[in-house]
Every structure is written in structure tokens, then in C-alpha cells.
């Protein structure tokens with residue numbers, strides 16, 4: 421589903437690369453944590469998969485396509501197969517919960533009757549049934565992240581990328597968000613999540629890929645946060 425072969429990403433010459441000769445493969449339906457200290461390259465890895473950044477060398481394949489060979493015309497097609505959620509939620513503040521989620525379908529041209537059916541279903545799935553008309557500022561942090569997850573998942577993408585999705589949430593709320601991501605993963609969606617949250621990684625016992633200064637230093641099935649090398 422996702423494959424990086426010997427990928428190096430340098431943002432500026434003279435600086436050490438953000439990723440240095442990283443090779444990793446994620447199969448369809450997997451749940452993978454990317455862990456590592458601040459600056460180790462986690463977000464860079466996710467941005468390469470989203471084709472928001474270009475690898476300096478090496479190749480990135482997503483859903484069978486070499487991203488370097490993908491014309492800019494085809495990028496929207498690629499992005500439709502991926503949802504992304506972030507630490508800071510990134511909701512549209514002047515739109516309701518419903519409108520925030522519906523927007524993701526409007527921009528890809530889905531008809532109104534589909535939107536009016538799929539958005540409430542997805543809000544129900546993430547535990548926000550009945551909150552369609554709230555504004556983002558009327559929601560707790562955990563609820564705002566649920567809206568962001570609904571927006572990322574409403575088009576049922578094959579891949580969900582999450583960059584520190586629990587970074588702004590307290591531990592109890594974070595557990596709820598992880599349960600939701602786990603449920604989405606069980607529907608067959610591949611999930612790659614960058615995180616600093618050791619408790620969550622230790623509880624979930626999923627595959628753990630650890631980065632250190634841009635190097636992949638550990639790839640462990642049913643891993644924990646702390647390195648056991």
C-alpha cells in the first residue's frame with residue numbers, strides 16, 4: 421500500500437537530511453506507529469506519502485504508484501485515497517460540524533444527495549450524532565478531533581495518515597480517539613500515525629517504526645514506544 425525505498429529528504433543543503441535512506445513498507449490494512457524524538461523525521465515521512473514534499477532521492481510508492489512519476493494532474497486522485505488528521509484539528513471555524521465534513525465531499529464533486537446521506541452516517545460512526553449543527557468552538561478538543569477524523573474518513577479512503585492526533589488531548593480523551601482509529605482500521609483502512617505518546621503506543625501494541633535523526637532504527641511488530649534495541 422505504501423513503500424519507501426531508500427528515501428532521503430533534504431530540505432536545505434548543508435543541513436543533515438530530515439530522512440536518510442529510509443526503506444519501509446506498509447501493507448494494506450496495517451496500523452503502524454511512527455515514533456521518535458522531535459525532529460526525527462516523522463512528519464516529513466507523512467508529507468512525502470501525501471506528496472506534499474518530494475523525496476530528494478529514493479522512491480515513494482502509494483497504492484502501486486511511484487509518486488515521482490505522478491503528474492500534478494493526477495495528485496487529486498492520489499489524495500482521494502488518503503485522509504489526514506493533525507494535532508491542531510484544522511477545522512474551518514466558520515462552518516458547522518456538518519459543513520466541515522460535507523466540504524470534503526463537495527470539493528471532489530459528490531452530489532448533494534450522497535452528501536446528505538454519508539455525512540450523518542460518518543458523524544454517527546465517530547460518536548458525534550446530534551452535533552451536526554454545532555460550531556467547532558462549541559466542541560471539546562476530543563470532539564473537534566472526531567470531526568477532523570470524520571472529514572478525513574468520509575470518503576472512505578484506503579489510507580488514513582495521522583500526525584500526532586492526540587497531541588493536544590488529555591489521556592482519557594486520547595484513549596477515545598485511539599479506539600475510534602482502531603475501529604476505522606478494522607474496516608480495512610491502513611493507518612499510519614506519527615506520535616510522541618508512549619502510553620498509547622504501549623497500550624495498542626501495534627507495529628512500531630522508530631526514527632532517530634532521520635534514520636529508521638527500529639521496525640517492530642506489536643511494539644512498544646521505548647526502544648528495546
Ligand SMILES: Nc1ncnc2c1ncn2[C@@H]1O[C@H](COP(=O)(O)OP(=O)(O)OP(=O)(O)O)[C@@H](O)[C@H]1O
Pocket residue numbers: 431432437438456457458459460461462463464465
Ligand atoms: N519545511 C522545512 N524546511 C526546512 N527544514 C525542515 C522543514 N520541515 C522539517 N524540517 C527539518 O527536518 C527535520 C525533521 O522534521 P520533522 O518535522 O519531519 O520531524 P518530526 O519527527 O515530525 O518532529 P516533531 O515531532 O517535532 O513534529 C527537522 O530537523 C526539521 O527542522
